[in-house]
Amino acid sequence: xxxxxxxxxxxxxxxxxxxxxxxxxxxxxxxxxxxxxxxxxxxxxxxxxxxxxxxxxxxxxxxxxxxxxxxxxxxxxxxxxxxxxxxxxxxxxxxxxxxxxxxxxxxxxxxxx
Amino acid sequence: xxxxxxxxxxxxxxxxxxxxxxxxxxxxxxxxxxxxxxxxxxxxxxxxxxxxxxxxxxxxxxxxxxxxxxxxxxxxxxxxxxxxxxxxxxxxxxxxxxxxxxxxxxxxxxxxxxxxxxxxxxxxxxxxxxxxxxxxxxxxxxxxxxxxxxxxxxxxxxxxxxxxxxxxxxxxxxxxxxxxxxxxxxxxxxxxxxxxxxxxxxxxxxxxxxxxxxxxxxxxxxxxxxxxxxxxxxxxxxxxxxxxxxxxxxxxxxxxxxxxxxxxxxxxxxxxxxxxxxxxxxxxxxxxxxxxxxxxxxxxxxxxxxxxxxxxxxxxxxxxxxxxxxxxxxxxxxxxxxxxxxxxxxxxxxxxxxxxxxxxxxxxxxxxxxxxxxxxxxxxxxxxxxxxxxxxxxxxxxxxxxxxxxxxxxxxxxxxxxxxxxxxxxxxxxxxxxxxxxxxxxxxxxxxxxxxxxxxxxxxxxxxxxxxxxxxxxxxxxxxxxxxxxxxxxxxxxxxxxxxxxxxxxxxxxxxxxxxxxxxxxxxxxxxxxxxxxxxxxxxxxxxxxxxxxxxxxxxxxxxxxxxxxxxxxxxxxxxxxxxxxxxxxxxxxxxxxxxxxxxxxxxxxxxxxxxxxxxxxxxxxxxxxxxxxxxxxxxxxxxxxxxxxxxxxxxxxxxxxxxxxxxxxxxxxxxxxxxxxxxxxxxxxxxxxxxxxxxxxxxxxxxxxxxxxxxxxxxxxxxxxxxxxxxxxxxxxxxxxxxxxxxxxxxxxxxxxxxxxxxxxxxxxxxxxxxxxxxxxxxxxxxxxxxxxxxxxxxxxxxxxxxxxxxxxxxxxxxxxxxxxxxxxxxxxxxxxxxxxxxxxxxxxxxxxxxxxxxxxxxxxxxxxxxxxxxxxxxxxxxxxx
Numbered sequence: 001x002x003x004x005x006x007x008x009x010x011x012x013x014x015x016x017x018x019x020x021x022x023x024x025x026x027x028x029x030x031x032x033x034x035x036x037x038x039x040x041x042x043x044x045x046x047x048x049x050x051x052x053x054x055x056x057x058x059x060x061x062x063x064x065x066x067x068x069x070x071x072x073x074x075x076x077x078x079x080x081x082x083x084x085x086x087x088x089x090x091x092x093x094x095x096x097x098x099x100x101x102x103x104x105x106x107x108x109x110x111x112x113x
Numbered sequence: 114x115x116x117x118x119x120x121x122x123x124x125x126x127x128x129x130x131x132x133x134x135x136x137x138x139x140x141x142x143x144x145x146x147x148x149x150x151x152x153x154x155x156x157x158x159x160x161x162x163x164x165x166x167x168x169x170x171x172x173x174x175x176x177x178x179x180x181x182x183x184x185x186x187x188x189x190x191x192x193x194x195x196x197x198x199x200x201x202x203x204x205x206x207x208x209x210x211x212x213x214x215x216x217x218x219x220x221x222x223x224x225x226x227x228x229x230x231x232x233x234x235x236x237x238x239x240x241x242x243x244x245x246x247x248x249x250x251x252x253x254x255x256x257x258x259x260x261x262x263x264x265x266x267x268x269x270x271x272x273x274x275x276x277x278x279x280x281x282x283x284x285x286x287x288x289x290x291x292x293x294x295x296x297x298x299x300x301x302x303x304x305x306x307x308x309x310x311x312x313x314x315x316x317x318x319x320x321x322x323x324x325x326x327x328x329x330x331x332x333x334x335x336x337x338x339x340x341x342x343x344x345x346x347x348x349x350x351x352x353x354x355x356x357x358x359x360x361x362x363x364x365x366x367x368x369x370x371x372x373x374x375x376x377x378x379x380x381x382x383x384x385x386x387x388x389x390x391x392x393x394x395x396x397x398x399x400x401x402x403x404x405x406x407x408x409x410x411x412x413x414x415x416x417x418x419x420x421x422x423x424x425x426x427x428x429x430x431x432x433x434x435x436x437x438x439x440x441x442x443x444x445x446x447x448x449x450x451x452x453x454x455x456x457x458x459x460x461x462x463x464x465x466x467x468x469x470x471x472x473x474x475x476x477x478x479x480x481x482x483x484x485x486x487x488x489x490x491x492x493x494x495x496x497x498x499x500x501x502x503x504x505x506x507x508x509x510x511x512x513x514x515x516x517x518x519x520x521x522x523x524x525x526x527x528x529x530x531x532x533x534x535x536x537x538x539x540x541x542x543x544x545x546x547x548x549x550x551x552x553x554x555x556x557x558x559x560x561x562x563x564x565x566x567x568x569x570x571x572x573x574x575x576x577x578x579x580x581x582x583x584x585x586x587x588x589x590x591x592x593x594x595x596x597x598x599x600x601x602x603x604x605x606x607x608x609x610x611x612x613x614x615x616x617x618x619x620x621x622x623x624x625x626x627x628x629x630x631x632x633x634x635x636x637x638x639x640x641x642x643x644x645x646x647x648x649x650x651x652x653x654x655x656x657x658x659x660x661x662x663x664x665x666x667x668x669x670x671x672x673x674x675x676x677x678x679x680x681x682x683x684x685x686x687x688x689x690x691x692x693x694x695x696x697x698x699x700x701x702x703x704x705x706x707x708x709x710x711x712x713x714x715x716x717x718x719x720x721x722x723x724x725x726x727x728x729x730x731x732x733x734x735x736x737x738x739x740x741x742x743x744x745x746x747x748x749x750x751x752x753x754x755x756x757x758x759x760x761x762x763x764x765x766x767x768x769x770x771x772x773x774x775x776x777x778x779x780x781x782x783x784x785x786x787x788x789x790x791x792x793x794x795x796x797x798x799x800x801x802x803x804x805x806x807x808x809x810x811x812x813x814x815x816x817x818x819x820x821x822x823x824x825x826x827x828x829x830x831x832x833x834x835x836x837x838x839x840x841x842x843x844x845x846x847x848x849x850x851x852x853x854x855x856x857x858x859x860x861x862x863x864x865x866x867x868x869x870x871x872x873x874x875x876x877x878x879x880x881x882x883x884x885x886x887x888x889x890x891x892x893x894x895x896x897x898x899x900x901x902x903x904x905x906x907x908x909x910x911x912x913x914x915x916x917x918x919x920x921x922x923x924x925x926x927x928x929x930x931x932x933x934x935x936x937x938x939x940x941x942x943x944x945x946x947x948x949x950x951x952x953x954x955x956x957x958x959x960x961x962x963x964x965x966x967x968x969x970x971x972x973x974x975x976x977x978x979x980x981x982x983x984x985x986x987x988x989x990x991x992x993x994x995x996x
Contacts, residue, residue, distance in 0.1 A: 029140060030147040048144060048169070052137075062506075068136075077143045078136070 014046070014054050016097060019082060019090040022064060026081035028071070029055060055080060063089050191507070195514040202491075202515060209487055210519065213480045217523025217569065219880070220476030222530035225554070225562045227462075227469045229535045232557055234462050239451055240378070242318040246412040247450035248421065250281075252404060254716075255442040263406045266398040267445075270432045271410065272312060277424040278410040282313025284381060284393060285405050303849050304346075305386045306364070308393035313381065314341075316411045323347075324358045324373035327392040340369040340391040344377040364391055365654035382409065382454055400777055401432070401439040409450060422447055439777045442713040460949035461870055467943070468623055468877045471616045473569070475884045478609040478616075481573045482888060484516060485606055486895040488577035509578035513571060520570025528554070528562050538873075576605060606892050607928055614932020615939050617885035618969050622940040623947065624871075624878030625961040630952045631871040634864050639692045640794035642731030646856035647830035648690050649837055651848055652819040661815035667844050668811070668820055672723070674840035680827045683729035686811055686820040688721040690856070691730075693863045694821070695720075695796035701807060702778050703762040704771045714778045717758060717805035718796050721814045727753075727791060729825050737769035737789035744810040751810065752785035758805030759790045775807060785809065799863055800952045823856075830855045870950060885932075885969065886976040893925045893980040905989040914985035921981035922974070929973030933966050 021027065021035045032055075033046040058064045063086030069079045082090070145166050152162030203210040238244055250271060251260035263271075268283045275281065284307050314326035321341060331337050340362060342351075351357045361368045369391055380387060412421055425445040433441050448456075455462075488495075495508055532554045539553075651671065658664045668686050675684045689695045700714035708714065724740045727733075735756070744751050752773065759768035772784040785807075793803045811820070826833055834853060841848050854862070897904075904917060944956035954961070 028143065030144045052140070075143065075146075076139065078140050 012093070013097070014050055015058060016090065016093040017044070017046075018051070018054055018058060019063060019086055019093070022080055022082040023087070023090060026067075026079045028077040028079050030077070032080070058086070061089075062086075191510075192514075195511045196518070198511060199515040199518050203518065206487065209483060213483055213519045214523045214526060216476050216480050216884075217520055217566075218526035218530055220473040220527070221520075221524045221562060221565055221569065222527030222534065223469045223877075223880075224473050224565055225527060225531035225558060226534035226538060227466050228561050229531065229554055229558045230538060231462055231466050232555075232561075233553070234455055234458060236557070239382070239454075243411075244450065247316070248410050248412065248418070248447040249450050249453040250408045250410055250425070251446050251448065251453075252443050253446045255713075260446050260448075262404045263408050264398060264401055264404045265395045265406065266401050266432060266436065267404075268310065268395065268406055268408060269398065270428050270435070271408065274428045274431055275410070275421075275424055277413055277416045277421045278316075279413045280312045280315035281310075281408060281410045282316040283310045283395075283406040283408045284308060284313060284384075285407070303851070304388040305384075306389050306391060307381060307384050307387050308391045309381065310393050310395065313390075313409065316409050317381065318411060319376065319379055321373035322376040323355075324371075326373055331392050332394055334394055334396040336392070336394060338367055338369045338392060338394070339372045340364065340389050341373040341375060342371060342389045343375055343379065343387060346388040347374045362389075364389075367654070382450060401436040410447075418447065418449075436777070438779060460947070461866070464623065464627075464870070464947050464950060465873060467946075468620050468874055471620050472877055472881055472884070473565070475613045475616045475881060475888070477569050477573055478613045479884055479888045479891065480519070481576045482606055482609050482891055482895075484512075484573055485577045485602060486891070488512070489602065489895075489899075512578040513574035516574030517567065517570040520566045520573065523569075524562055524566030527566075528559070531558075531562070576609075603896070606895075610888050610892050610928045611932040611935060613885050613888040614929055614969065614973065615936035617881040618933055618936025618965060619940040619943060620874075620881040621878045621965040621969060622936075622944060622961055624874040625965050626944060626947060626951055626954055626956065626958060627867065627874050628871045629954045629958065629961060630950065631864060631867045633953045634799050634867055637795070637799040639799060639860065640732065640792055641691050641856070643856045643860055645825055645827065645830055646729070647824045647826070647833050647837070648852070648854050648856055648859060649822045649824075649834075650819060650851040651686075651822055651841060652851060653845075653848060657847075658818055664818050665812065665815045667848070668723075668822075670844040671822060671837075671840050674843060675822070675824055675833075675837065678826075678833070678836050681824055681833070682827065683725050683823075683825040685725040685729045685823045686723045687726050687823060688811075688817050688820060689718075689796050690821050690823065690859065692795045692860055693798040693801075694859070696817075696819075698804075699775045699807070700777055701805075702774045703758075704773060704784075706762070708778060715762070715805065717775075717807045719775060719807045719809070720796070721811045721817050721820070722808050723811045726808070726823070729823055730794075732791050732794060734789045734791055736767065737787070739789055740808075740810045742812075745812045746815070748813070750783050750785045750813055751788045753789040753791060753808040754787055755791055755793050755803075755806040757793050757803050758807065761805060773807070775809075799860075821852075867950070867952070882969065882972055886972045889925055889929060889973055890976040890980065892928075893921060893977055894983075896924070897921060897980045897984040900984075901987055904984055904987050905991070908987065908989040917985040918978075918981040921984050922977045925977035925981070926970075926973060929970055929977075933969055933973075936969075937962060937966060 017036050018032055021032045021039075024035075027035065029048075029051060033048065033051060036044055036046050055064070055066075059066055059080070063083055064080045065083055066078050066080050068076060071077050145163075148166035148169060149162045152165050153159065157165065239247070241247060250263065250267075252263055252267065253260040263283070268281065271278065271281045309327070310332040311327045311329045314320065320326075322344065324341075326341055327339050328336075331339050342357070347353060347357060357371055357374065360371050362371060363369070375390075381390070410421075412418070425447060429443075429445055433439070498508060535554060651668070653664055653667060658667070672684045672686065675681055688697065695718055697719050698716050699719045701717050701719075702708075702714055722740070724742055724744070727739045734753075736759075737753070740751070740753065752775075754768055754773075762773075763771055768787050768790050770787065772786050774782045774784055776782055791808075794806065795801065795803070796806070797804070811817075822837065824830065824833055824837065834850075837853075838850060841850060907917065908914070940962070941957055948956055
């Protein structure tokens with residue numbers, strides 16, 4: 001299960017990943033963890049203890065909305081969807097993440113050289 | 114709108130916590146189930162799959178807790194932050210805060226004060242058990258405006274025959290008042306007392322704390338004379354002595370035995386200050402008239418008002434059968450006690466409250482405008498906060514916190530102002546406002562103030578909060594908030610100003626109408642010369658003045674002594690005095706009148722007067738003569754009538770020389786020869802319609818023992834009071850002086866209620882005027898400062914300063930005139946509710962409407978001019994350069 005390489009996600013980063021996960025289509029909490037796990041090549045395992053607080057936080061900020069729907073298996077689940085504001089937020093966070101990681105990479109590369 | 118939804122969502126979240134818990138649970142369960150299924154698919158056994166799923170969840174409860182805490186902590190933390198921030202913002206703008214808080218204090222305080230009155234007079238229940246089962250029974254004549262009191266016959270009939278009432282009690286409002294006692298060997302003194310029948314205390318449902326009330330045997334002629342003390346009297350005069358029962362007090366010259374003490378705070382309806390309650394002894398009635406008793410009846414348990422009214426019909430029939438000669442065009446009417454007590458004042462109180470509510474709305478509009486202007490100035494700061502991540506809801510919540518704080522501060526200050534105001538109100542209100550002594554700032558009033566403050570604060574805060582723009586925050590940052598005035602904002606401000614003007618005009622018109630009423634009342638000619646006359650009531654104790662000659666001798670002696678005084682030009686006694694101290698009305702039969710079947714005798718005001726009465730009051734005798742000393746008990750009985758009676762019942766003939774009979778129609782009763790006709794005089798209030806009046810000489814009708822002494826002198830009438838006291842003491846030291854007034858004073862008092870209304874509404878009118886002026890001034894100042902650049906451009910392009918002024922004034926006056934128009938419509942719709950308190954003024958009086966509209970427009974104009982002139986003095990170079 002890749003426990004050794006499981007990454008600890010910072011709160012801000014988790015928010016961004018959740019927003020990204022929802023960019024494709026609305027999904028329930030379980031589906032979000034699966035998606036992130038899949039897309040990260042099983043590296044990132046989202047701790048449910050951090051996921052749901054994050055979901056509530058994002059909901060309160062107005063970046064996602066929640067709605068009770070029925071799954072394909074006829075089960076009741078709470079689906080989260082990205083809002084227009086959330087889309088903007090995702091784009092911004094992505095930009096700052098890219099800038100940040102580029103800067104970190106720069107520092108690391110310089111030291112090596 | 115989303116802010117409202119979010120805020121509401123959060124509020125209802127508190128309530129829906131249980132539902133939220135359930136939802137969270139369901140969500141977790143779904144997740145665990147899905148993980149379990151996945152584990153199963155990965156090949157684990159069912160138990161193992163579930164266990165690993167739960168473990169990986171990391172303890173559902175713990176992070177449910179975290180999720181919950183997230184929400185709650187956020188709430189409190191943000192709330193505290195909001196309050197701290199709001200306080201800092203308000204402290205940074207002391208001028209704004211001061212004006213806002215002060216305005217709200219005025220508006221909320223006035224509301225609280227008047228609401229205290231509404232509460233005490235209209236809302237609070239009466240202090241008797243099951244007070245809603247108490248009725249007042251009155252006699253309504255066909256064609257009479259108001260029902261009148263009952264007679265002894267009525268009361269006895271009700272007591273004996275009306276099974277629907279558990280108890281019936283009666284007292285006499287006109288004879289209620291001070292009575293005389295000699296206590297502990299000291300000088301005679303006056304006390305407040307009301308005589309009551311045996312049924313009164315059982316009807317009210319309050320039993321004496323000590324002893325008992327009067328017994329049925331005691332309120333008849335010949336029964337034992339008993340008295341019940343008030344708690345205060347027992348405490349002050351008897352030092353709460355437990356053996357007070359059985360002791361004796363001399364009241365009105367007759368010894369009364371103390372049989373009971375009432376609990377603290379007890380009073381009979383409408384008579385809050387009584388010291389004690391002697392028994393009212395009623396002699397068996399020989400006629401149905403006169404009508405001088407006020408009755409309170411308690412419904413038997415289980416009996417409805419409808420059943421009671423039906424039962425009254427039966428009693429009516431019995432009384433009519435008992436007195437077949439009496440007029441029969443009357444019936445009993447039953448009114449709930451509370452309604453009967455507030456009858457006259459309900460309109461006044463509600464009109465006052467309506468006015469003060471309008472003023473609160475105006476204050477709120479003004480302060481909302483202030484907040485909106487300030488919100489524009491703070492736009493950059495708000496934009497920054499939004500950029501830093503605060504949602505619209507958060508910002509709006511913070512603005513609402515500010516306005517709520519301002520409103521609460523204003524409310525607290527207003528409460529202090531109201532506590533003082535209520536005391537002033539209660540002191541200034543004439544006896545007309547029943548229960549004025551109960552008015553105070555208490556529980557319901559405090560709650561009301563809090564509610565009003567919160568509502569006002571929310572309303573005020575919502576207006577700018579709803580205006581927090583969604584997108585243009587960046588734009589607001591860039592141009593420092595001056596990038597053009599938001600169109601929506603200006604529209605709302607203009608709307609507020611128009612609303613203020615409408616409200617102000619309504620209040621002003623209301624004030625104008627009651628002031629007009631007062632002025633017209635004061636100009637009513639009472640029919641007498643009012644200056645320089647002293648009026649004193651001299652009630653004779655019945656016990657020592659049983660024989661009529663003794664009573665006459667007393668009054669003659671007092672009059673003789675007063676005539677000897679220097680400066681006294683005329684002295685007289687009379688049963689009633691103008692303008693509103695009429696005591697008796699009586700049916701009468703004019704000569705030549707025959708009654709058809711079922712027709713009742715006309716009713717006239719009747720007075721017993723001494724010979725000098727007309728001369729003293731300056732009432733000319735237009736036909737015939739006045740009374741002389743020759744009209745004594747052994748001379749032919751005579752009467753003088755007023756012009757209204759002569760015109761209505763002796764039309765075409767000379768009334769002098771005709772005769773009439775007073776009392777219930779009886780061919781055998783004494784015929785009074787009419788010897789004179791005088792002009793009409795008002796005895797039932799300046800606003801009452803004129804009625805026929807019959808004067809008879811006191812010397813021929815000496816049966817009334819509570820005559821008024823009238824003295825006309827040069828100089829100040831009140832200076833004669835010691836002389837009157839001396840004269841009365843010389844004639845009989847135990848007769849008290851009551852109701853010492855000048856005739857001018859009586860006239861003044863008779864318009865006390867209209868004067869009170871005019872004064873209060875007038876004050877409200879002035880406040881409304883100031884608020885409206887301030888409102889337009891504020892909005893225009895703000896607009897002017899916002900349009901500085903535009904003004905600069907205009908000036909640079911060659912506009913004259915006068916043009917600028919005209920432009921601004923035109924803008925402002927447009928709002929004002931629109932407001933005046935709307936206000937006129939609103940006033941037209943509302944003032945008809947005031948009809949009850951107006952005298953000879955139509956609710957749609959065009960003069961009032963016109964003058965107030967002009968007045969308000971003028972104030973508006975003045976308020977426009979100052980900012981307009983300031984705008985015109987802008988230096989175009991400075992404003993074009995910007996910032």
